[in-house]
Amino acid sequence: MNSFEGLAATAGRELSVADRLARLRAEVDALVAIDPRELGAGAVEFFDQVFEASDRLHAAAASVLPTIDDDGMWACAGARSFASWVAARARVTRVYAHRLTRLGRALTGDLTPTAAAIRAGGPERLGVDHAQILISAAATSDLRRTLLADPDHDGQRFLLTQARTLPADQFRLVARRWAAVVDPDADERGYRTATDREYLDVAATTGGYHLAGYLTTDHGQALLVALDAVTSKPAPGDTRTGPQRRASALTDLARTCLDRGLLRRGAIIRPHLSVLIDYPTLHHLTTHTDAGDKTGQTGTCTCPADGLGPVTPAVFEDGQVVPRAVLDSLLCDAAISRYIFGPDSQLINIGRTERIYPDELRRAIIARDTHCQYPGCTAPPRLCEAHHTKHWGRDHGTTDATTGVLLCWHHHIHVHTHDIDITWKTHPTETSTEKHGKRSRKNAPTGHWEFTDRNGQPLSQ
Numbered sequence: 001m002n003s004f005e006g007l008a009a010t011a012g013r014e015l016s017v018a019d020r021l022a023r024l025r026a027e028v029d030a031l032v033a034i035d036p037r038e039l040g041a042g043a044v045e046f047f048d049q050v051f052e053a054s055d056r057l058h059a060a061a062a063s064v065l066p067t068i069d070d071d072g073m074w075a076c077a078g079a080r081s082f083a084s085w086v087a088a089r090a091r092v093t094r095v096y097a098h099r100l101t102r103l104g105r106a107l108t109g110d111l112t113p114t115a116a117a118i119r120a121g122g123p124e125r126l127g128v129d130h131a132q133i134l135i136s137a138a139a140t141s142d143l144r145r146t147l148l149a150d151p152d153h154d155g156q157r158f159l160l161t162q163a164r165t166l167p168a169d170q171f172r173l174v175a176r177r178w179a180a181v182v183d184p185d186a187d188e189r190g191y192r193t194a195t196d197r198e199y200l201d202v203a204a205t206t207g208g209y210h211l212a213g214y215l216t217t218d219h220g221q222a223l224l225v226a227l228d229a230v231t232s233k234p235a236p237g238d239t240r241t242g243p244q245r246r247a248s249a250l251t252d253l254a255r256t257c258l259d260r261g262l263l264r265r266g267a268i269i270r271p272h273l274s275v276l277i278d279y280p281t282l283h284h285l286t287t288h289t290d291a292g293d294k295t296g297q298t299g300t301c302t303c304p305a306d307g308l309g310p311v312t313p314a315v316f317e318d319g320q321v322v323p324r325a326v327l328d329s330l331l332c333d334a335a336i337s338r339y340i341f342g343p344d345s346q347l348i349n350i351g352r353t354e355r356i357y358p359d360e361l362r363r364a365i366i367a368r369d370t371h372c373q374y375p376g377c378t379a380p381p382r383l384c385e386a387h388h389t390k391h392w393g394r395d396h397g398t399t400d401a402t403t404g405v406l407l408c409w410h411h412h413i414h415v416h417t418h419d420i421d422i423t424w425k426t427h428p429t430e431t432s433t434e435k436h437g438k439r440s441r442k443n444a445p446t447g448h449w450e451f452t453d454r455n456g457q458p459l460s461q
Helices: 003-009 018-031 040-063 065-071 073-077 081-089 094-107 110-121 128-137 143-149 156-163 168-182 184-197 217-230 243-258 279-287 324-332 358-371 409-417
Strands: 199-205 208-214 340-341 346-349 384-386 404-408 421-435 438-452
Touching: 040 065, 040 094, 040 110, 040 128, 065 073, 065 081, 065 094, 073 081, 073 279, 081 094, 094 128, 110 128, 110 156, 128 156, 128 168, 128 340, 143 156, 156 168, 168 184, 217 243, 243 409, 324 409, 340 384, 346 438, 358 384, 358 404
Parallel strands: none
Antiparallel strands: 199 208, 340 346, 384 404, 421 438
C-alpha cells in the first residue's frame, strides 16, 4: 500500500500519531516531486510555507529527544552517549546533535513560551535559529535560566519580542546584553574558566606545522583585528580561500614583529628567523638553478643514492629543512653572518653581515614603488620586503635600487616558487613646458616593473 492509499484508508476516523506521520510523509512526497522551475510566481510562497513547516517540525523533533534520553533504551543500540546516538540516527555531526539535544531540553523545560512561539507559526512565529541563539547566549547560567523560566519575570517575554523583529545576528547581541545585565558575575566566572582553557599548540608535521588552540574572547578579538589589518585586498588571480589568507596574515604578523625589531628591544640579540647553511651549499646555490629552469623543469639531482653528499640542506634553527623556493626568498632580503669553526668545532672567525638592502636603499625602493609591485597587489610597504630581480644567489645579482623591487611576503614566495622574472621597463612620457611665451615638449623617462612567467608571458593586472 503506497502513501496515498494509506491516506485514503484513514479517512473518516480519529488519526493516530502513526496515521498523521503517514499523511505527513504523503504530503512531503508530493511536495518534493514538484519541479521548482514550474512554480513561477509561486516560488516565494512555496519557499515561505515549506521553510516554516520544516522549522516547526525541527522543533517538534527536538522536543521528543528528552523523552528518548530519559527512557534509556537508546543505549541498547551500543552508542557511547546519547549525542552519539542522535548523530547516528539523524545523520548529523555530534556537535549538531549536542545542539539539538540542548534545544529539546530547553523547549520542554525552561523555555516553554519559546516552544509555544515556534509551534504557533504564522507571521509572528519564532524560528529555531533564534531559539538556539536564546539558549546559547541568554540561558548560560543558573540565575539566567531561573529568570527565563520565572513567569513573573519579563526576561523571556522581552527576548521573544526582540527575536520576532530582529535578524539573528542582531538578536544575538541583544541576548548577550540581557544576560550581562541580569547576571554580570557569570561572565566574569566564564572568563576565568576560559582563561584556564586557553592554549596554543604549534606542532611540526609533514611539510609544515599544525596549529591547534583556544583563545579567550578578548584575545580572539585582538587576533582577528590584527589579521584584518595585515590582510590586503587580493590581487587578480589570487585564488586563496579565506582560511588560506588568514594563515598568510598570521605569518605576516610574525614577520612584522621580527623584521621591525618590535620584540625584546633591550635584548642583546632580538628574536629573528635564522637559517643555518654551510658554505658548500651556499656556493652550490650561487652556481646552480635546482629550483627550476625557465621551462618549469626541475634541476637534475647530482647527490649520491644515499642522499649524502657535499651539499647539505639549509635548515631552520630547530632542524626543519628549508625548501629551495623559501630559501631563495629569504636570501633576497636577509642579513648573512659568517661563522667559521675549527676542526674541534671551536668558533675561530665571525664575519660581518652583508648583502642586505641598507636603510637608504630600502627607503628609495619604497619611495619609487610605494606598495607591492606584483600585478594587482596593493599591500603597503610595512608588509613588504625588497626582492632581488636578479637573484642574489642564483644569478649573482647586485644589491642596489635598480634591481630591487618591493614585494609583499606572499608574492615574494610566489615569485620564487613560480620562477617569475621581473624587469624594469622604461618608457618616455611627453611633457610640456612654457618659456618666454613658447611651448616646448620633452620626454620625461618613466617606467614600470614587468612580470613574466616561466614561459615568457606577461602577467596581467
